[in-house]
Structures are given as structure tokens and as C-alpha cells.
Amino acid sequence: MKKRVTIQDLAKELNTTPSTVSRALRDLPGISEAMKEAVRELAKKYDYQPNAIASGLRSGKSNTLGVIVPRVNRDFFSSVISGIEDVVFEAGYNVIICQTHDRLEKEQQYINTLLNGRVDGILVSLGLETREHCHFEKVVEAGISLIFFDRVCEEMDVTKIMIDDFDGSFKAVSHLVKMGYNRIAHFGGPDFLNVYRNRKDGYIRALEKSNLKIDERIIIQNDLTVEAGKRDAERLMKMDNPPDAIFSASDYSALGALLYLKEKTYEIPDQIGVVGFSNEKFTSLIDPGLTSVDQHSDELGKYCAELFLEEVNRGAGNFVPRKIILNPKLLIRRSSQRKVKI
């Protein structure tokens, strides 16, 4: 194992001092070109690797960013992380990932280790268990930039970025109406989560605007899995007055419905239309393609990263916390494009 060469070693060999070498390496003014050149050359010769830890200790900056999510292996989160990483890498930051598995305790532990590691910022998407936020208060008190994305903590006065779930639903359902469907069912999630509440509200508002009747019997709350989708699609289709379209708050239960309907040889989209939410990768891969609401996960990550960079560059306190709401995009695929219109 080679001994690592330090700034002092370089200084000694050049008969100068560590500070000069340090300044030369960072190309600061007040050092002659000749010296800078000599330093750079020697650094290269010895393959000098600056010690980021030492530099971090001295400067109080670790050039590191923590990202806390429920799980990294989900299309949405991994895309957000990918977007974040791409942006901050260019600015010289490293990304530490933390997955909470939706557990409050892990969320708290991660906050502590990130604080101990003196990260320059923390980006968080909340876990399902999180109802309190004193662990996040500590981040703010430490003067570290804190940003929430997607699953945000409404009570905290920090920057948040999310998509407009209401608008996504509204667009999806309006599209179905335009395609001539007029008895549209809804699969939703638990009402205590704002995402699902907003998606349901968007659905209702779109129906109201089109003067369509809201029928509670075809508004179904389930756990949004493929199986739930199958089961509830069956339930719907066996009603006296079955729907002619299903709008699901999740691609997975939409898929379940789609699979059930295909099995029963319903014509999709002509007999019945299906729309999902999230634009999971598989939606474009199945047959027929599933119309879905895209959450711009990659852009969300990039935007989030840019907000972080802006905050650190301005310094804590010189930045007005903001709430940013991205408009989702409806991706119209075959599952909802009925040829026979009204």
C-alpha cells in the first residue's frame, strides 16, 4: 500500500510552503504562474489526491448531500435519485443514499448520521409512518439546507417540491370524458395520504365539470396492488350498471383491471377504457399500452438538486423557502383511445 502524498510533501520538494501549494492547486490569485505550473506538475507526477476529509474539516464543507427515501429500488425514487445525482455531480457533490423502508426510526437515525457527517444538505421524501418532525427541526437548526420532495412535511417551513396530483387526475379523467366514456370508476388509496386524497378530488372535480354523476358505488378504495385491481375490476363489471372506464390512482391496480378485462375478452379501449397513475416503466411495455400520468421523476430530481445548489450557494437564511408544484403530464396510450367517440 503506497503512502499517500500530502500537500506538505509537495511543498518540501518545491522548497515552498503548504499554503502556497494549497493555493496553487486551487488556482487562487496571488501565486505566480510559474509556481502554479510547478505545483501542478509535481502533483501530477506523484498522483497527488487531495484529502477531502481534511479539507472538509477545515472548511466546514463536506461537499456531500444526503438523500432519504422510503426505498431506492422503486422506479419513481430511483429515477429521482438518478436525476439528483446527475446534477450535483457536476457541481462536485457526492450523494449519500438512505432508505427508510417507511420506518420512522430509520428516518431519525439517518438524520443523525447525516448531521454527524456534516452533509451540506438533505433531501427527503417522507416515510409512511412519519407524523412528527422534530428530527427535521434539528437539520434546520444546524443550518443545513433541507428540502422535501413528493411526500412532503407540510408543517415545516422549508422548500418543498411535488407534483400536482389533483391536476394529474383531473387531466386523466377529462381525457376519458373526451373519449366518450361517461361512467368512470375510480380506484383510490387511503384517504389519510394527501396524494390519494388529491387524486380522488381531481377525479371528482373532472366529473363535476363534465356534469357527470358521481356514483360512490364505483369509487373503490383498495391497496392498489395488481391483485386488488383484478378483484375490484371483477366486482365492477358484475354490477348491474358497470362502468365503461376505470381510472386508477396506481398503475398496478390499473394493470390488474386490464389483465382481468383481457381475460374476460372485453375490448380495450373500445368497450372499456383504463387509465393509471405514475407512468411506471411497464405501462409502455404492455399490450395495450396503459395510459398513465407521468410524474416527471427525473426532472423532479434535477429540479430538487438545483434548488439545493441554489440554497447552499446563497447560504442558509438568504433563501426564501418555496413550494414548487410540477404539473404532471398525461401520457395517452392505447388503453384509453376509443375510436368510437360520443
Next chain:
Amino acid sequence: MKKRVTIQDLAKELNTTPSTVSRALRDLPGISEAMKEAVRELAKKYDYQPNAIASGLRSGKSNTLGVIVPRVNRDFFSSVISGIEDVVFEAGYNVIICQTHDRLEKEQQYINTLLNGRVDGILVSLGLETREHCHFEKVVEAGISLIFFDRVCEEMDVTKIMIDDFDGSFKAVSHLVKMGYNRIAHFGGPDFLNVYRNRKDGYIRALEKSNLKIDERIIIQNDLTVEAGKRDAERLMKMDNPPDAIFSASDYSALGALLYLKEKTYEIPDQIGVVGFSNEKFTSLIDPGLTSVDQHSDELGKYCAELFLEEVNRGAGNFVPRKIILNPKLLIRRSSQRKVKI
């Protein structure tokens, strides 16, 4: 912004010295229980957060691990990362993620920043462009534990962990043969990557073992995308003597084939069987379900993390580099289960 309390502050308030406090906090022997208790209490009172950077500088350990992958938002890699993160978190390590987008230059840059950051280990899955490895030599020279997973660098004498691609292919093709298919085509990737070479070899060996003819015309190398799968499935089916099954080294090109075949109303699996590789999430969601080879991504990540922990605990040099090959599992779904056997 609150001033951070240091070990010195605690020492002063207790009329003792930093070293005593440090030892007490780490529960080292040679400190009275009374003192330890007092220190812990005060630390709690002030919510003392140890400065990991300072500790890292002094001890030469950052308790951080770098993971370099081509892309984080792919089912396989994100699952591996998830597995790694779960294991090392328990051991007190942070995970820095790095995505190369298959670019050699980024791979080299990441190696440098990780070395600068004095990480305790680096886990890598190679990018497509990587043909040289001097950037990895630097890691070994620095005495930092280096482990390759999945896409490994054969030339380097370090620990590698991968799945047995040959075996996966062999199982997949043997299964097709057992199902009565006897003219099996193959979609493969670039030969210079161990994974694709091995998958092709396994395919050939399985055919040989069943005394089936190897026909170079139905062994196709493409870029393994959905589009390539569609295009090449079309090409195959338009041959004078088309195959009755397709084994693809990637789920994506298998899907492309499947979509093309369905469009042309071929009966799957009765007329033609399709098998993919990787067990991407969508394979179980489409219709018919796509038979695929599961790579145990989560376990691979966990195993990888355990190897890393073992290496750091033993210290560089006290560890024999090894090659670990996990047996993949064939997940048989409908796309290959022909009812009419030989």
C-alpha cells in the same frame, strides 16, 4: 443557527479533558462508570453530535462506501444498491452512489472523488466502455477494498461476485428443449462483456447437450432494446426456416419479440416460446408472463456488502480475493409453457 457543541465543550463543563470525554463516549475501558454516565448525560442534554469528519481525519476511516454502477434507475442495479445499503447501514457505513451512464470518463472521475473522500471501500459494476483498468489499480494501491459485482473486471486480482450467466442460459434453454421447442434462436449482447459471452455459451452448450443443431443465422447480436427485439423477431420469423422459440439475453429484447409476435397473432407459447433474462419487474406483469432468469439482485447486493465488511474488518492484505458465483433461478411463466410437448 445553533453553534455545535464539541467534545471540548463537554470536557470543560465536566472539568475534565477531551480525551476522557472521547473515551467515555466510545465506552472504552479505563474510564469510571461514574464519569461515563456523566458524559453521556451531558452529551444528551446538549444533543451532542460527534463530528464524523474530524473523527475520520484522525482515524483515517470515513465509514463510507462508494458504489459505482452504470445507472441507478434500473431494476437490477437499484435492487443491488438497496441490498448493499441495508447491510452496511447496520454496520455504521454510509453509501455514496455514483452512476457512470456507461461512460469510462465518469468512472475514472468517480474513482478519484471516492479516493479523495477516503472511502473505506468501492463496489463496482463496470460500464460498457470500460476496457482498461488503471483507475482501479489506484484503488488497490491505496489499500482500499475493491469489489466487482455482475459486470466484473476479469484482469484484476480482487474479489468478484456475479451470477452464473452460463448456468442461467443453460437452464433457460434446457427448459425450452424440454418443452418441445427444437429450433431456438438467441438474442445476445456484445461479446466483450463477460455476461453476454457466458449467456451465449450456455445457450450453445444446452443445444449441444440436446443434440440440437447450432445455427449461426438465428444467433443475433443486437443492442438488447425493445425495438431491437421487435425488429429481429420480425427478421427471424420471415426466414424460410423460422425458429419455434427465442431465448434472449435481455428481458427487453424478449419483450420486443413478444410484442411483435402478438401483433402478428402468433400463439405464445404454443406456436413459439419466448424466454428472457434478468427477471425485470415487468416480466411478471405482462400477458403472457415472460419466463426469465432471476439474478437474485437483492441477495447479490447483500452478499457484496458482507464481503466488503469482512475485508475492511480483516484489513487489506489479510484477505484472499475470491470469486463468488451465484446460481441464478429460472422463473417459468406462461411464455414458454407449451402444452403440446414433443
Next chain:
DNA sequence: ATGAAAGCGCTAACAT
């Protein structure tokens, strides 16, 4: 059982 002192490698304030 505790303290004193040195230093990890770098940066920044203050000289010259």
C-alpha cells in the same frame, strides 16, 4: 482512572 500533548491534512488570517 485520567491528563497532556501531538497531530491527522488542510485552509485562512495575518504577516512580510
Next chain:
DNA sequence: ATGTTAGCGCTTTCAT
């Protein structure tokens, strides 16, 4: 344009 000095917060000898 360069050098001197001090110190970031912790850990680790070596004393006592």
C-alpha cells in the same frame, strides 16, 4: 508573491 501561524474536532500515544 509567498511564508508563518493557528486551528478545524477528534483520537491516540505516553505520562502520571
